[in-house]
Amino acid sequence: MKSWIGKATRFAMILMAFATIALAQKPKVIIDQDARGPASTDINAILMFAQSPQVDVLGVTLLTGDQWVKEEAAHTLRALELAGRSDIPVMMGAQTPLVNSREESKLWEKQFGSFAFKGAWTDRTYHDSGLVPIMPEGVPTTKASNENAADFIIRMVHKYPGEVTLWAGGPLTNIALAIRLDPEVVTLSKQLVLMGGGFNVGKGGVHRINGRREFNWWFDPEAVRIVMSAPWKKITVTPVDISVKTRLSDEVQAKVSQVNTPLTDYLKKYSQPSYMWDEISVAAFLDPSIITEQKELYTNIEINHGASYGQTIFVEKEVKVPSWWKLATVQFDLNTEKFYRMYVELMTAPPSSGKGNTKTD
């Protein structure tokens, strides 16, 4: 008996030591997102991070993209509340892209054809940017921080030099603004991981806003040019090409629903069968072995305001390019089994599973 207690104590101490080391070494992540709610790919990606005990989420910085930034903030705060993660600060950022605008997109459509989806600018769901439509999932009791998204990003990379991963699931306006406000954002960050861009889905153009005109990048092409031309230590891109190999099917959702928590209840009610654009990028960050095919490519975007405005440019590594072209690791295929398993495990974990954050004050 005595020796058992001794062993158990020793084991517990070792565990605690590991836990402390793990906590100290947890990668620090800022989630930059256009968080359409409830339970879209955007919100689900945030939830995967929030549920993971592996990462230290410093904060969620939001911007207009799929929805207006103000309504996204309400949906994000509510989702974090349901996951027991209201400790994660939420910052609002860009309300419009740097240069692109709804008016310009309409002029484009007149010349080159209509878009099926334009995020916050989509005609059939369009409303004032200051309005938060009724939230079926309930209204959050918490509030967004007063700090601006770009300011938060700048402050965090200075506070934890070389440690912060910027993960972006939306347009890149906030990160572009942060870079132009303080170029050190690039050199002080550990890496940039993002969902955006596309190569050959629908042969590059059938769906208009898919293909090479992926939504996140199409929404603010100039921001992409700024961000993708900056000298990051490492860039990882999850393009739409790999998104279309996944689906949040009824089968996957059924597995989530087997467990009963406020979070799984929320997902059961509001998540829709769709490609898992942003979830792949999160999963691959947490476990790179999910990706089975990736390639280093020069990755950038067309910013001339004509037919190709906002189209992704991929150039093979062997090509001689000017110095502002940067190489990114671009993901093209994945182990879907492993990916769905991870998604279900994270979403069915008990509330507050990801807690244990670094202070951001």
Place this chain on the structure above:
Amino acid sequence: MHQLNLRIFVVLCLFLSSLAPSFGRTESSSIDSKSTSVQKVIFDTDFSVPPQDDGTALILALKSSELKILGVTTVAGNATVQQATFDALRVLEIAGRTDIPVYQGANRPWMHEKTEFATRVHGKWWSDEAPPPPPGGFAKKLPETESAVSFIIRTVEQNPTEITIIAIGPLTNIATAIRQQPGFAKKVKKIVIMGGAIASLPNGGGNVTPNAEFNFWVDPEAAQVVIRSGIPIILTPLNVTAKTDFSKQWFDEIIAADTPLTRLIKQTMGPFYEKHPDVHSQMYDQLTVASLIDPTLVKAQDLYVDIDINHGPDYGTSLGAKHPWEGGEGAVKISVQYDVDFNRFIEMFVKRVSAK
């Protein structure tokens, strides 16, 4: 201009003011003509010491009791942003106005890449080189730790609809403030900008590329964002600065007075005029400041203006017309200066810059 001609000119313009072109803007002359209260301004500049025009434009502003400069913000343009910052600090020190804080801003334009052409033509906006010491050495005072954009946003938030921005460099800081802070544009009283060249008006050629003016060309995307922001804008393009003519005569009048600032002007411009006594030069930024103080110095008309931001031969070109055109549907109506009463302008400039 002769006295008689001037009188006819004024009468004619009063008559014309009911039509499109007006002598000064109705809005400007009625709301804030020089007789009313002091205007609070932020001075955004790609500064260098004289002979650079930004330098004497700041001196003119400093010597004008109609303006209260809340801060100087710097941007990469003529010089690197660091040089702009340290030169501005030095001029303020010489002027005995170290009470005016200097905030450093953008070190690069939004999109414009450093090209071989850019390194060949005027301007150091693409460079990271250390700033050379200004005349008499670096100022004792350092720039504020707050960034230019943060200062601009904070000041406008604290003084809604009261702040006029004098923007005489590339518009990077202003565009960044607009995008950083939703609602910012609605709280700015107005922006007076030196920039652009309207090709369809006389003297509409550019000074960097055939049609592009330097400030707009350095950061065309920022210029477009500012023009389209909805902030009331008064533009001083090359069309009107072409009608200014600074020569040794005016330099001599200025340095006849002996003040710390005229000594600076003498030191920096004197050797040039000794070598080239016949050179005539334009007064770009000075006119933007002078016409803010006294809008009746210039003639302006409302035009739809837009900037070409495609990265081709017309990158950074500004276009203006009485009506939007095909491809120019994004153009915005702003007040564009196209003529100046140079005699009155130079009289004001020389008198104020040489004042004790």
